[in-house]
Structure formats: structure tokens, C-alpha cells
Amino acid sequence: MSLYSDGLTWGEGPRWSDGALWVSDTQKGGIWTDSGGTWTFTPLAGQSNGLWFLPDRRLVGAIMRENRVGLWDGVDFGSYADLSAVAVGPLGDMVGDRDGGLYVDDVGYAAHLGEQPRPGRLIYVASDGKATVAAEDVEFPNGLAIIDDGRTLIVAETWAQRLTAFTIGEDNQLTDKRLFADLAAVVHPEARPDGICAAPHGVWVCTLTAHSVALVDQSGQLAQISTGEGYPIACCLDTAGRLFVTVAESGGIPIMEAVADKTVKTHVEVYEPAAAH
Numbered sequence: 001m002s003l004y005s006d007g008l009t010w011g012e013g014p015r016w017s018d019g020a021l022w023v024s025d026t027q028k029g030g031i032w033t034d035s036g037g038t039w040t041f042t043p044l045a046g047q048s049n050g051l052w053f054l055p056d057r058r059l060v061g062a063i064m065r066e067n068r069v070g071l072w073d074g075v076d077f078g079s080y081a082d083l084s085a086v087a088v089g090p091l092g093d094m095v096g097d098r099d100g101g102l103y104v105d106d107v108g109y110a111a112h113l114g115e116q117p118r119p120g121r122l123i124y125v126a127s128d129g130k131a132t133v134a135a136e137d138v139e140f141p142n143g144l145a146i147i148d149d150g151r152t153l154i155v156a157e158t159w160a161q162r163l164t165a166f167t168i169g170e171d172n173q174l175t176d177k178r179l180f181a182d183l184a185a186v187v188h189p190e191a192r193p194d195g196i197c198a199a200p201h202g203v204w205v206c207t208l209t210a211h212s213v214a215l216v217d218q219s220g221q222l223a224q225i226s227t228g229e230g231y232p233i234a235c236c237l238d239t240a241g242r243l244f245v246t247v248a249e250s251g252g253i254p255i256m257e258a259v260a261d262k263t264v265k266t267h268v269e270v271y272e273p274a275a276a277h
Contacts, residue, residue, distance in 0.1 A: 001225075004244060005039045006267035008032060010259065011246030012195065013051040013093060014268070016238040017059070023234075023246060023268065024048045026064065027259065045076055050094030050144070052102060062091040062104050069094070069102065069125055081129040087121075093195065093234075095144040095153070100127035101172055103134060103153060105141040122155065124172045135166055135174035143196035143234065145203050154180055154203055156193035163193060163205065163216065181216040183207065187224070195234025195246075204243060206232035209255065213245055225271060231255050233266065241273035 010027035020035035030043040031051075048061030048070065059072035060080055067087040070077025083091070083104065092105030101124060108120035120141045124134040143156040146168070153166045153174055161184040166174035180203075183191040188210035196205045202217035213232050215223040230247035237243055248266045250258035258264035 001269050001271050004268040004270040005032070005034070006265075007039065007041065008246065008266035008268070009262075010233065010248060010264060011266045011268065012049050012234050013061075014195070014234055014236040014244050014246055015051045015053060015059075016236055016244065017053045017057060021236075021238075021244060021268065022051055022059065024051055024061065025266075027262070027264065031061075042075065046070065048077055049090070049092055050104065052094050052096040054096060055098065055100050060094070060102065062094040064090045064092075067091065069104065069129075081125045081131055083123055083125070083131045086123055086131050086133050092142055093144045095146055097146060097150055097168075097172075101125065103144055103146075103174075105138075105144065105155070107141060117159075122153075122166075122174060124174075126172070132172075134172060135177070138164070142194055143205065145196050145198040147198045147203065154196065154198075156196050156205065158192050158194060158208075161192055163196065163203065180218060181205075181220075183210075183214070183216070186216060186220045187214045188212065194232070197236045199237065200241075204235050204237070206235050206245065208232060213243070227269070243271040243273075245269045245271070 011023045013024045015022050022033045046063040046066045049064045050062040061077045063070050067084045067089045069081040071080040087106040094104045096102045104123045106121045108118050109115040119137045122135040125131045139157045139160045142158045145154045163180040165180040167176040191207040191210035194206045194208045202215050213225045233246045235245045
């Protein structure tokens with residue numbers, strides 16, 4: 001493991017493209033990248049959460065509190081797709097298919113505002129920007145990944161401590177909801193999945209309160225990387241197979257207290273392919 005970058009408050013939605021890392025900082029209010037050669041923070045008017053690069057390499061972001069997907073213009077996220085007719089919000093992670101379609105978390109309630117929990121949903125955004133509900137009744141949807149050569153979508157249900165699988169239909173709707181991994185059973189009783197990413201074999205999952213990043217499939221846990229006292233938030237792979245993980249530091253207090261007190265800090269760790277197996 002080596003330190004890739006620091007300075008973040010809470011790093012979500014990491015993505016790698018064209019030799020650079022991009023990360024949303026949902027607590028600091030902006031986006032980080034080293035696409036210009038140095039690790040740089042850009043403040044945003046509308047905060048992104050999940051990020052994805054379209055097949056034509058344009059960057060889009062799920063704008064948390066505006067119920068829309070924005071298109072990066074170099075300084076902020078402009079217009080791309082309006083989700084207000086189908087989303088309650090806030091928006092979470094986002095993943096794309098090979099045709100330029102996107103799947104976006106609609107968490108369903110704002111926990112940080114004290115709203116009562118209610119089921120979330122997954123929204124499909126077609127390449128023309130049209131948004132439809134792809135699946136309902138998801139319990140605090142978080143990280144997203146597409147596996148099985150585009151046939152299966154995996155969603156992290158944080159409070160349920162599991163990864164759930166859906167079959168992706170020809171109409172892009174999500175059906176055949178089923179358990180992919182019971183993380184409390186196969187990883188750790190304190191595992192609460194946040195960000196995830198597809199791997200050549202299985203799915204990498206950041207377990208947050210279990211202080212590890214685990215590689216799992218339907219047979220169980222395949223590998224595990226400890227983050228010590230750090231809380232792994234989200235992850236991605238680059239084209240060389242390196243695993244990037246955003247890791248939060250709470251200063252010894254419970255992580256949600258550190259978030260509420262605005263004392264939490266986050267850095268990015270990178271693991272070489274030999275470690276990420």
C-alpha cells in the first residue's frame with residue numbers, strides 16, 4: 001500500500017480515466033483530480049456524488065441534492081439529465097453500461113437532515129437523458145457495479161449489510177432481485193458496505209466500519225485488505241489493476257461523530273495488483 005493523495009474531507013465516487021483519478025468530496029463541497037498534473041480541488045455549486053465516464057470519455061456526476069446528472073465542463077457540472085420526475089433524492093453512486101446508459105442511486109431520504117428511513121430506488125438514465133425507475137424498494141442503496149459482461153448489476157445496501165444483485169434486462173430494467181453477499185456473515189459482523197467496484201473476478205467492497213476492503217463473490221470472501229484504524233469509503237480500479245481506496249480518519253471518535261463535527265479527514269490509498277488479489 002502507498003499513499004496516493006490526501007487533503008480530502010470525505011471522498012466518494014472515485015474513477016480513473018486517461019491516467020488520472022477523480023474523486024467527489026461530498027463534505028468539502030467539490031471535486032478532486034490530478035488530471036492537470038497536480039492533485040487539485042475545484043469547488044462546486046452543485047455537489048457531485050457518484051461519478052462515471054461515458055463511452056466517449058465525458059465525465060458525468062450524480063448531483064446529490066438537485067436530482068440531476070450533470071456533465072463536466074472543466075469547472076462545474078452543467079446540464080445532462082433531469083431526474084426530478086422520478087427521484088426523491090439525495091442521489092448517491094452511479095455506474096454506466098457500454099451503451100452510455102447510467103444507473104443512479106436514489107437514496108430516498110436525507111439521513112443527515114434527520115428524515116425517517118424509507119426505501120430507495122435505482123434509476124436508469126438512457127443515453128438521450130431520459131430517466132426511468134429501474135428498481136424499487138432498495139434499503140439505503142449505496143455503491144454500484146456492473147458485472148457478468150453487463151448482465152448483472154450489484155448494489156450495496158448499507159444498513160442491511162449486504163450486496164444485492166439484479167439481472168439487467170434488454171429494456172434496462174432490473175429484475176430477479178437476489179442476495180449476492182451477506183457481508184456480516186462472510187466478511188465481518190460490523191461490515192457496512194459503502195462504495196464498491198467490479199473486479200475481473202468478483203466485487204471489491206469498502207466495508208467502512210469493519211476497517212477493510214474485501215473482494216467477494218457469491219461463494220464468499222476471496223480476499224481482504226485491512227485499512228488499520230481507517231474507514232474505507234469507496235474504491236475503483238485503474239487499467240493496470242491497481243486498487244484506489246478513499247479512507248477516512250476519525251481521530252479516534254466514532255466516524256459519524258467525526259462527520260457531524262466536521263473533523264473527519266480522508267486520504268487515498270493505492271494497492272498494487274499483487275496486493276489486490
